[in-house]
Amino acid sequence: MPMASSSFNSYYQNPSTPSASGPTNQNAINSVFDQFRQPSDPLDEFSIDATMAYFDALGLQLDDVTLVPLSKVLGSESMGEISRKGFTDGWMQLGADSLPKMQEKLQELRQSLDTNEEYFKEVYKWAFGWAKPAGSKALPLDSATEWWRLLLQSRFGDNGHLERWLEFLNEKWKKSIPKDTWNMFYEFILSAKADPTLTGYDENGSYPSIIDAYVDYYRNLEQ
Amino acid sequence: MPLHPQTPNREDLEQTWQYLENGISKIMNDLQQGMDMKAYMGIYTAVHNFCTSQKAVNSSSTSLHHQGGVHRGAHLLGEDLYNNLIHYLTAHLAGLKEQSGQFADEALLGFYIREWDRYTTAAKYINHLFRYLNRHWVKREMDEGKKNIYDVYTLHLVRWKLDLFDSVQKNVMDGVLKLVEKQRNGETIETAMVKSIVDSFVSLGLDENDSSKSTLDVYREFFEKPFLEITNVYYQLESKQFVAENSVVEYMKKAETRLSEEEGRVHVYLHPDIMIPLMKTCQRVLIQEHKTLLHDEFQVLLNNDRQDDLKRMYNLLSRITEGLEPLRTKFEAHVRKAGLEAIEKVANENADDNLEPKVYVDALLEVHEKYSSLVKIAFKEDTEFVRSLDNACREFVNRNKVCKAASSKSPELLAKYADSLLKKSAKAAEEADLESKLDSIMTVFKYVEDKDVFQKFYSRMLAKRLVHATSASDDAETSMIGKLKDACGFEYTNKLQRMFQDMQISKDLNDSYKEWMNNTLDEESLKTAVDFSIQVLGTSFWPLTPPNTPFNIPQVITKTYDRFQTFYFQKHSGRKLNWLWHLCKGDVKATFAKSSKVPFTFHVSTYQMAILLMFNDATSYTYEDIESTTSLSRDYLDPSLGVFIKAKVLNIEPASSKVGPGTTLTLNTDFKSKKIRVNLNMAVRAEQKQETEDTHKTIEEDRKLLMQSAIVRIMKSRKKLKHAVLVLETIAQIKSRFTPKVPDIKKCIDILLEKEYLERLDGDRLGYLA
Numbered sequence: 001m002p003m004a005s006s007s008f009n010s011y012y013q014n015p016s017t018p019s020a021s022g023p024t025n026q027n028a029i030n031s032v033f034d035q036f037r038q039p040s041d042p043l044d045e046f047s048i049d050a051t052m053a054y055f056d057a058l059g060l061q062l063d064d065v066t067l068v069p070l071s072k073v074l075g076s077e078s079m080g081e082i083s084r085k086g087f088t089d090g091w092m093q094l095g096a097d098s099l100p101k102m103q104e105k106l107q108e109l110r111q112s113l114d115t116n117e118e119y120f121k122e123v124y125k126w127a128f129g130w131a132k133p134a135g136s137k138a139l140p141l142d143s144a145t146e147w148w149r150l151l152l153q154s155r156f157g158d159n160g161h162l163e164r165w166l167e168f169l170n171e172k173w174k175k176s177i178p179k180d181t182w183n184m185f186y187e188f189i190l191s192a193k194a195d196p197t198l199t200g201y202d203e204n205g206s207y208p209s210i211i212d213a214y215v216d217y218y219r220n221l222e223q
Numbered sequence: 224m225p226l227h228p229q230t231p232n233r234e235d236l237e238q239t240w241q242y243l244e245n246g247i248s249k250i251m252n253d254l255q256q257g258m259d260m261k262a263y264m265g266i267y268t269a270v271h272n273f274c275t276s277q278k279a280v281n282s283s284s285t286s287l288h289h290q291g292g293v294h295r296g297a298h299l300l301g302e303d304l305y306n307n308l309i310h311y312l313t314a315h316l317a318g319l320k321e322q323s324g325q326f327a328d329e330a331l332l333g334f335y336i337r338e339w340d341r342y343t344t345a346a347k348y349i350n351h352l353f354r355y356l357n358r359h360w361v362k363r364e365m366d367e368g369k370k371n372i373y374d375v376y377t378l379h380l381v382r383w384k385l386d387l388f389d390s391v392q393k394n395v396m397d398g399v400l401k402l403v404e405k406q407r408n409g410e411t412i413e414t415a416m417v418k419s420i421v422d423s424f425v426s427l428g429l430d431e432n433d434s435s436k437s438t439l440d441v442y443r444e445f446f447e448k449p450f451l452e453i454t455n456v457y458y459q460l461e462s463k464q465f466v467a468e469n470s471v472v473e474y475m476k477k478a479e480t481r482l483s484e485e486e487g488r489v490h491v492y493l494h495p496d497i498m499i500p501l502m503k504t505c506q507r508v509l510i511q512e513h514k515t516l517l518h519d520e521f522q523v524l525l526n527n528d529r530q531d532d533l534k535r536m537y538n539l540l541s542r543i544t545e546g547l548e549p550l551r552t553k554f555e556a557h558v559r560k561a562g563l564e565a566i567e568k569v570a571n572e573n574a575d576d577n578l579e580p581k582v583y584v585d586a587l588l589e590v591h592e593k594y595s596s597l598v599k600i601a602f603k604e605d606t607e608f609v610r611s612l613d614n615a616c617r618e619f620v621n622r623n624k625v626c627k628a629a630s631s632k633s634p635e636l637l638a639k640y641a642d643s644l645l646k647k648s649a650k651a652a653e654e655a656d657l658e659s660k661l662d663s664i665m666t667v668f669k670y671v672e673d674k675d676v677f678q679k680f681y682s683r684m685l686a687k688r689l690v691h692a693t694s695a696s697d698d699a700e701t702s703m704i705g706k707l708k709d710a711c712g713f714e715y716t717n718k719l720q721r722m723f724q725d726m727q728i729s730k731d732l733n734d735s736y737k738e739w740m741n742n743t744l745d746e747e748s749l750k751t752a753v754d755f756s757i758q759v760l761g762t763s764f765w766p767l768t769p770p771n772t773p774f775n776i777p778q779v780i781t782k783t784y785d786r787f788q789t790f791y792f793q794k795h796s797g798r799k800l801n802w803l804w805h806l807c808k809g810d811v812k813a814t815f816a817k818s819s820k821v822p823f824t825f826h827v828s829t830y831q832m833a834i835l836l837m838f839n840d841a842t843s844y845t846y847e848d849i850e851s852t853t854s855l856s857r858d859y860l861d862p863s864l865g866v867f868i869k870a871k872v873l874n875i876e877p878a879s880s881k882v883g884p885g886t887t888l889t890l891n892t893d894f895k896s897k898k899i900r901v902n903l904n905m906a907v908r909a910e911q912k913q914e915t916e917d918t919h920k921t922i923e924e925d926r927k928l929l930m931q932s933a934i935v936r937i938m939k940s941r942k943k944l945k946h947a948v949l950v951l952e953t954i955a956q957i958k959s960r961f962t963p964k965v966p967d968i969k970k971c972i973d974i975l976l977e978k979e980y981l982e983r984l985d986g987d988r989l990g991y992l993a
Binding site for chain 2: 208
């Protein structure tokens, strides 16, 4: 992992961070899990309802981007799915065994996401596999639209490219989003931050053709 | 001649010198009167005696020229003699210098040459007489490294240069230059004079370090330099005046003449050393300084097809550096324009669909032919001009008015033209003529960018020619494929060659099928068997598609159909046969017509055959009957029936209605025909158009596959590659088939990423996933 993410890495390497008061208790984590598991759920899994209740208890809203890194930490395979193993491993690594400590850690995750570009990129790329329907290679356009807004709006919303991109996709593309497009759009929106008029964009460069088509669309609008 | 009767006292310099001076003077001034052997030997001996005497009598006071005053034996004696000789020469030359004052121009040249000849001839004799001095004293002095001591002959030259040449050369050169100017102005001059002057100037060039060698220094400084200067001035003036009063073409002729005159001048009477600088000077004044004028005229000459003048201009401008560059640019633009205009003309005269391939290709060829012969004749096949021609042709072949809608129009028409040449027809070309026409197809082919399109159309039409046996000549077919192979490689023609192989294999197959039938069938079955021949063609080599209509095989041929399959599957188990009914044909005998006792033979397609055979059972059917019996789709049924109605084999009811449901078709027993054999198997025009469209469609698909496989091939061998490099390499690999566009390549990369043949790595790189 690059240096920039070392602050996050420290979670894994050093479970007893200063905020943790004493060694983390795996049993305590398990009992938090059981506290939210619904009686009708399988023994080692949260149903959607259980996940919602748990997020609610953490004070995590569904429109809060932090739910993505949290899902990643807890080894969630798709939206709303959390297993006991993922839950305990995740919290053990972060070093939190009670709801208040978990809230504290959640705060730290939020901050890492805001300040650490490399970490954000890692979460962003991970999100594609997590958000897409199981067995499908691509992300349906409407959910891609939602996730892009959630992940990128606050970071890259300023120059209007995000909204225009979504408008372009819904007007012209009208198909689901392949992984390469998802990944490369991050690179694109990052470079558009430095070059909002896209004057330096090279159609012969390595971006996928869908982004070329977007740039063409954008330039036609601007004329 | 008052020579001293006997040799002088060997030890008396004064006496010796007087004796010698007398002799030398005679040699110098009166050699033509001759000198007897005795006198000659006398001088020779006197020099020898003097140089070998132990003691010289004379003292410093009596010495004529030597001021040293110290006796140093033989050594000193030689020096005395040497100095006296110098003194004599200086005095002689001073006399000449004075005399020269009386002469000017040609007279001066005459005087100079005369005196030079006399002087140098004498020098040779004197040198010989003083041989003893040369061998001993002079040699010793030179060995000791003394400067300014020369053998006696060279001493003559050195003195001439110092005592005469330096003061008269300017006047002599003036004379020379005036003479040359006279000649340039058209007068006849005595060129030998100039040549003698040149020789004299050249002889005066002595190597400071080794007097036995000569250099061109004197000649270059005193002859070449003023000669070049005056030449420059002369032509500057002349050319300026000439262009003011004459056309550019006239000027080019003038310059050409002048350049060859000057070259001739060098050969006749100048030193070869002047050739390069003289030509440079002339080229600068005559061409370089007028090059803008010439460049401006080029377009005019091109427009008027002035081949000779273009050649003249090329020759002139090729003599200066960078002289041709503007010509090449203009030439390329001109040829491109000519090509575009020629195509626009034929496009305007013929509607899109009616444009004959021959007309189009001829128009392309005509422009190419015209300018390629210009390059040959006027531009000496200069590689740069050849390149300009190629660039221009590539432009107008691929991007002209006809190609506007689709750049693939050129290869399509070219392939169709090839088909028209290779197909049997009434006006079949002579063999030699055909060969040269095929060559000219290759001329255009060379410029075609979408070579894959040509290949597609060509292979389709070749397939037709082979299947329908309409090819005019096997030799011509083979020759054409050979040409394509030479141009594009084995892979390009592989399938075409396989098609020929299949034809051969089918021939053998028919033979062994006949043999098989003879062995397996009883006599009765053999008698009733339908005449049958077949071509079995490999699916992957032939651009043929299965029929797109259902078809009920008529009863009459089902036996044959089954029999052949039995035979074939026995031979090749596991193979599959697709019957291409739409390409099959047959002859049927028609006995229904009352007009003729001899039955007609109808040449029909298999579909038509199925329809006609129905009329063996009844003479009239409804459209719907025929449709359900044959199962043919209307796309095929309607035109097939149409031909019968038009040929009056069948009558339609209600009369003159369009073929279709609700009509009834009846056998026309009044059928008449002048010929016994009637060809009713005619290709349907709509079908052809559809085919063209299909061909274009498959081209697009094939291109995508071609690009993808190229990308995968490259990535497989390179593993990791920058995106931009991959794009370039893909273009390089595919260029020989067609020119891929970057966005299309990128789309293929997208597809391969999605299919996970490739992955994205950091920093614009792509990786190959095995």
